[in-house]
Amino acid sequence: MRKLKTLKQLKMEEALEYAEGVVKTxxxxxxxxxADLRVISANKSFYRTFRVNAKETEGRFIYNLGxxxxxxxxxxxxxxxxxxxxxxxxxxxxxxxxxxxxxxxMLLNARRIPRLPEKPRILLLAIExxxxxxxxxxxxxxxxESFKSIFDGAGDGxxxxxxxxxxxxxxxxxxxxxxxxxxxxxxxxxxxxxxxKKAIPYAVEQFKELAKGKLNLSINMPMKRKNGxxxxxxxxxxxxKIAGKLYVMGFLxxxxxxxxxxxxxxxxxxxxxxxxxxxxxDGVMACDNNGKIIVFNHVASELTGFSSxxxxxxxxxxxxxxxxxxxxxxGKDFIGQALREGKTILMANHTMIAKKDGTKIPVADSxxxxxxxxxxxxxxxxxxxxxxxxxxxxxxxNEFISFxxxxxxxxxxxxxxxxxxxxxxxxxxxxxxxxxxxxxxxxQRLSDLVNDLxxxxxxxxxxxxxxxxxxxxxxxxxxxxxxxxxxxxKKGVALTFxxxxxxxxxxxxxxxxxxxxxxxxxxxxxxxxxxxSVKVSLEKKDGHFLFxxxxxxxxxxxxxxxxxxxxxxxxxxxxxxxxxxxxLGLYLAKQAAEVLGGKIWFESQENxxxxxxxKLPLKSKSKNE
Amino acid sequence: MNNPKIVVIEDDDVLSKVVCDALSEAGFxxxxxxxxxxxxxxxxxxxxxxxxxxxxxxxxxxxxxxEELKKSSIxxxxxxxxxxxxxxxxxxxxxxxxxxxxIVKSQHVMDEIVEKVKDFFNK
Numbered sequence: 001m002r003k004l005k006t007l008k009q010l011k012m013e014e015a016l017e018y019a020e021g022v023v024k025t026x027x028x029x030x031x032x033x034x035a036d037l038r039v040i041s042a043n044k045s046f047y048r049t050f051r052v053n054a055k056e057t058e059g060r061f062i063y064n065l066g067x068x069x070x071x072x073x074x075x076x077x078x079x080x081x082x083x084x085x086x087x088x089x090x091x092x093x094x095x096x097x098x099x100x101x102x103x104x105x106m107l108l109n110a111r112r113i114p115r116l117p118e119k120p121r122i123l124l125l126a127i128e129x130x131x132x133x134x135x136x137x138x139x140x141x142x143x144x145e146s147f148k149s150i151f152d153g154a155g156d157g158x159x160x161x162x163x164x165x166x167x168x169x170x171x172x173x174x175x176x177x178x179x180x181x182x183x184x185x186x187x188x189x190x191x192x193x194x195x196x197k198k199a200i201p202y203a204v205e206q207f208k209e210l211a212k213g214k215l216n217l218s219i220n221m222p223m224k225r226k227n228g229x230x231x232x233x234x235x236x237x238x239x240x241k242i243a244g245k246l247y248v249m250g251f252l253x254x255x256x257x258x259x260x261x262x263x264x265x266x267x268x269x270x271x272x273x274x275x276x277x278x279x280x281x282d283g284v285m286a287c288d289n290n291g292k293i294i295v296f297n298h299v300a301s302e303l304t305g306f307s308s309x310x311x312x313x314x315x316x317x318x319x320x321x322x323x324x325x326x327x328x329x330x331g332k333d334f335i336g337q338a339l340r341e342g343k344t345i346l347m348a349n350h351t352m353i354a355k356k357d358g359t360k361i362p363v364a365d366s367x368x369x370x371x372x373x374x375x376x377x378x379x380x381x382x383x384x385x386x387x388x389x390x391x392x393x394x395x396x397x398n399e400f401i402s403f404x405x406x407x408x409x410x411x412x413x414x415x416x417x418x419x420x421x422x423x424x425x426x427x428x429x430x431x432x433x434x435x436x437x438x439x440x441x442x443x444q445r446l447s448d449l450v451n452d453l454x455x456x457x458x459x460x461x462x463x464x465x466x467x468x469x470x471x472x473x474x475x476x477x478x479x480x481x482x483x484x485x486x487x488x489x490k491k492g493v494a495l496t497f498x499x500x501x502x503x504x505x506x507x508x509x510x511x512x513x514x515x516x517x518x519x520x521x522x523x524x525x526x527x528x529x530x531x532x533s534v535k536v537s538l539e540k541k542d543g544h545f546l547f548x549x550x551x552x553x554x555x556x557x558x559x560x561x562x563x564x565x566x567x568x569x570x571x572x573x574x575x576x577x578x579x580x581x582x583x584l585g586l587y588l589a590k591q592a593a594e595v596l597g598g599k600i601w602f603e604s605q606e607n608x609x610x611x612x613x614x615k616l617p618l619k620s621k622s623k624n625e
Numbered sequence: 626m627n628n629p630k631i632v633v634i635e636d637d638d639v640l641s642k643v644v645c646d647a648l649s650e651a652g653f654x655x656x657x658x659x660x661x662x663x664x665x666x667x668x669x670x671x672x673x674x675x676x677x678x679x680x681x682x683x684x685x686x687x688x689x690x691x692e693e694l695k696k697s698s699i700x701x702x703x704x705x706x707x708x709x710x711x712x713x714x715x716x717x718x719x720x721x722x723x724x725x726x727x728i729v730k731s732q733h734v735m736d737e738i739v740e741k742v743k744d745f746f747n748k
Contacts, residue, residue, distance in 0.1 A: 406681075409710050409731050414639035417735045421643060424736075447731060467717055 019113075019124075026126070033123040037062050037079060040122060049129055051100055062125075069098050075108070082110050083120055093130075105131045156253045159186075163211035163239065163246035166190045166204075178233070178254055180226035196222035196230050206237075210248045213239045220255060231256045282365065282385040289339055289378050291315045303363065303386055305356030320382070325350035325362060338367035338380045347384065362387045401457040409454075412447045416440065445580070452584040455515065456567070459591040466509045466595060468620045473504040473538055473545065480514065481536065484521055492530035493551075495521075499537035504545060507619040512592045516600070519585040520549040520612045526581075527574055528553035528609075540618075544598070547614040555606040565590045565600070573606070589614075596620045629674040629746055630654040634664030634690065635708065636682050643735060644677065644708070651739045661685025665693055668700050675745065677728075680709040680719065688722060695723040706745065708738070 020041075023030050029046035031039055039057050047053055052066050062079070063071040074094045082089060088111045097103045107128040112120040151158060157175030161168050171186045179186070179194055195203040199221050209215040217237040222230050237250040273295075277284055283300035287293045293316055296308040304311070304319055311319045322331030331351045338345040345367050352360040364387045369380040419440050423433065481497045488495035524534040532552040539546045556564055556571045563569035568583035575581070593600040598616035631653050635641040638659065645655045656671055658664035661682040668676055676694070680687035687709065694700045707719040707727040716727045726745065728738055 406710055410637050410640065413710070413730045414637060414643070417640065417643040417647075420735050421647065451731065 023124075029127040029129065031057075031062070031125050031127075033062055033079075033125060035083065035120050035122065037083075037123070039065070046127070049101075049127075050098070066098070066100065069100065072096050078108065078110065079123070079125075082112055082123065088112065091128075103131070104129060105134045156251045157233075159250045159252070160240075161191060161207075161248045161250070163248055166192070166207060169247060175252065178225075178231075178252060179223070185226075194223055196224050198222075207248060210237055210239050211246060213246065215239075217250075223252065232259055280383075282383050283363075285311070285316065285320065285382045285384075286370075287316045287335070287339075287379055287382070291317065291336070291339065293319060294379065295381075300384070303353060303355070303361065303384065316382070320384075321354040322347070322363075323352050323354055323360065325352050335367045335380060335382055338369050339377060342369050342371070342377050344368040353384070362391050364390075398457045398460065401453055406454070408450045409447065412443055412450065415443045416447065419443070449582055449584075452582060452588055455588050456584065456591070459588070459595065466512065466620060468507045468509050470505060470507055471510045473506055473547075474500055474502070476510060476513075477517065477536060477538060477547075480517055480521070484525065487522075488525055488534070491525055491528070493525055493528045494533040495525065495536070496533065497536040497538075499535070499539070501538065501540055504538060504540055506545060506616075508596060508616065509620060512596055513616070516589045516592045516596075516614055517547070517549075519589040520614070523585060524549050524551035524553060524610070524612075526578060527551070532609075541615075544615050544617055547616070548611055550609065550611040552609040555608055555610055556602070556604040557606050561602075561604065564602075628652055628654045630656070630671060631675045631677060631742070632656045632658060632664065632668050632671060632673045633677045633708075634658045634661065634667075634682065634687070635677070635679040636660055637679075640730070644738065647735050647739050648742065651743065653742070659683075661687065661690045665690055668694060668703060669697065672699070673703060675742070676703060676705045677708045677742075678705050678724070680707060680711050680715055688718065691719060691722045691724060704745070706742070 019032070023032060023041065023043045026043060027045055029043065029049045031042040031046055034040050038059055038061050042054070042057050047057070050066065057065060063076065072094060078089060078092060088109070090109050092108045092110075093105065094108060095103065095105050107130055109126040109128070111124040113122050113124065114120070152173045154172055154174055157178045158170075158172045159168055159175050160170040167188075167190045168186050171183055173183075176183055176186065181189065191203055191207050192200045203221070206215065206217050206219075210217060215238075217235065219236075220232055220234050223233045223235075224230055232255045234253040234255050235250060237248055240247050240249045277295065277297035280297060281299060283303040284295065284297040285293055285300045286295035293311050293314055296306075296311040296319075298308070300311070301307050304321075306319050316335050317333070320335070322333075323329065324331050331347070334345040334347050347363065347365050347367075349364075351363055353363045354360050363384045365382070365384040367380050367382045369377045372378045419436050422428070423436055423440075428436070477497055477500070481495060484495055521534065521536065528534055528551045534552075535548075535550045537548050537550070539548075554571070554573045554577065557573060560569070560571045564571065565586050567587045569587065570581060570583040590600050593614050593616065596616050597620050598614060600612065600614045602610055602612045604610035631648055633641060633644050633648070633655060635644060635657075636659050641657055641659065645657050648655045656667055656673065658667045662684040664676075664678070664682070665685065678687050678690060682690070687707065691705055691707075694703065694705060701723075704725040705723070707716065707724045708730060709715065709719075709727065710730050716729075719727060726741070728741055733741075
């Protein structure tokens with residue numbers, strides 16, 4: 001027969017069932033101990049956490065659990081205490097190094113059932129394993145500390161403002177120093193309290209954009225300190241979300257010092273530039289690669305009539321108006337050429353500047369491009385100067401030479417003609433005839449020199465008139481060869497003119513051509529030893545004729561070949577043979593050939609001989625003096 | 626035919642003397658003028674067959690003389706040969722003003738000048 005349970009028994013069973021249910025469902029480890037501190041039962045979480053099973057646990061004395069791993073002095077004390085006196089203890093922290101599972105940090109909660117003053121029958125011991133949580137907390141704390149030290153240690157000011165209210169939420173020490181507020185004061189401020197008045201609307205506008213998360217701001221702007229003073233700061237800002245809330249985080253760097261330094265440097269640079277530019281006696285202008293003027297010194301202003309304010313920013317062609325002296329037409333765009341070609345270009349000779357007021361002055365000089373670090377042209381410097389004085393001096397010099405030469409020539413011609421007449425008419429002793437011949441040779445030399453000087457002055461003035469006329473070069477050269485024959489016989493050098501077309505009609509200035517021919521043939525005869533030969537030849541080539549003089553003479557030493565066409569340039573071996581030579585002949589021959597629109601060059605081997613080539617157009621253009 | 630008459634207008638007396646002597650010896654009748662003004666007068670008066678005219682002259686330069694000779698109905702048919710030290714454009718200018726020929730003094734020996742004058746009359 002079924003035994004009827006008492007109400008008390010029923011309540012007790014329910015309570016136990018309730019307790020069992022709680023033990024089983026609680027997620028934290030929980031053990032039920034008897035009053036003798038032996039384990040009545042433990043939940044799954046306990047077994048899992050401490051890696052033990054029910055068999056090893058139930059019925060055992062708690063301190064002997066798991067090879068006496070639970071023999072924790074603190075726990076003993078607590079449990080003794082609770083049995084004797086206390087109702088319970090809560091969140092009692094113990095740290096213990098378990099053999100099997102390592103160090104653990106646990107919070108212990110215990111209850112005795114029933115409560116005092118009755119004798120306890122069971123103890124509930126809940127163990128909360130907070131090891132992981134503690135680790136996280138520690139890490140968090142460490143990170144917070146390091147963050148704080150970074151935050152406060154940063155040299156830049158950092159501010160965090162709530163996107164919604166624009167009020168500051170946090171700031172670091174640097175921002176306090178920078179603005180002169182305490183942290184507490186800052187927390188009562190907003191964006192518009194720290195900006196320079198005029199910058200507030202802009203700052204607010206930017207803040208709104210930032211608050212939408214749409215912008216990363218980076219700008220140098222004026223800020224305001226607590227004391228009202230203004231400083232410039234590099235501000236960069238961005239929006240951040242912290243715990244779901246939007247903030248604007250700003251970094252401020254005080255650039256006052258940097259700015260001042262920059263300004264000082266700029267001032268020095270500018271002063272230096274200005275002093276240098278002002279000290280230069282030439283007009284100096286620099287333009288960028290679009291031709292826009294960026295530098296213009298005061299001499300440039302004087303020369304062009306444009307002030308630097310007027311000039312800077314304009315295209316150079318609007319300021320530097322170049323015209324050719326001879327034609328009055330626009331001069332060559334040497335600046336554009338320098339910018340295009342990336343090399344220094346000289347202003348053409350005889351260029352003038354038309355000033356703002358229309359007056360013209362002769363100028364000279366050059367444009368030199370400058371390059372960036374990658375070698376790309378990014379502008380050019382133009383230096384120009386007034387050459388009025390130089391021109392005058394040059395003109396005077398040339399006029400003097402021309403006048404002196406002319407005045408020298410008349411008496412020379414007089415002497416020559418008189419000697420000629422004496423030799424022809426008078427009966428003279430052989431000795432006297434010899435002396436007269438000597439005079440004649442000397443006068444001829446003087447006369448040649450005077451002619452050379454006169455020609456040089458003409459060529460150098462660019463004022464050698466060219467009077468081209470139709471001339472058959474074959475008889476023209478033949479006649480000249482005949483003239484030279486007495487000299488060639490005297491020197492014992494065979495002078496021939498054999499290679500040539502039957503006739504070669506050209507239009508050229510025969511006087512100038514004669515100068516070229518004279519210079520080359522007389523040199524060849526002069527510097528060829530007895531028994532040698534001088535061959536003159538003429539050849540027609542498309543549009544040109546080529547006149548050559550080939551000798552078997554001393555040649556031009558290699559190292560002097562480059563100077564042979566220069567004024568007074570002579571070969572060292574030629575100087576030995578004829579110390580009195582002027583060194584003007586080939587210079588003049590080159591000038592003459594160029595004036596006729598042709599060119600002259602040579603091939604030479606020392607002690608073997610030389611060939612001079614003169615290439616001239618079949619038709620030379622006329623030019624007035 | 627009588628000997629051709631030549632007026633030599635040349636200010637350098639040495640040159641003038643040599644030219645005149647050489648031309649006289651060659652059989653010409655030679656008259657000497659040492660400046661531009663004298664030269665003009667002499668040409669108008671003597672009506673020579675040829676004038677040898679220097680360009681750089683005192684009182685009146687060769688171009689002016691040439692211009693006036695060619696302007697005047699009395700003298701404009703008289704041929705003029707420029708005898709000058711100048712060359713280049715001056716010659717061109719002289720020829721433009723009506724000179725028949727030119728001789729650059731420094732480029733010729735005396736004999737060649739006489740030959741040129743003879744050639745002129747033989748043409």
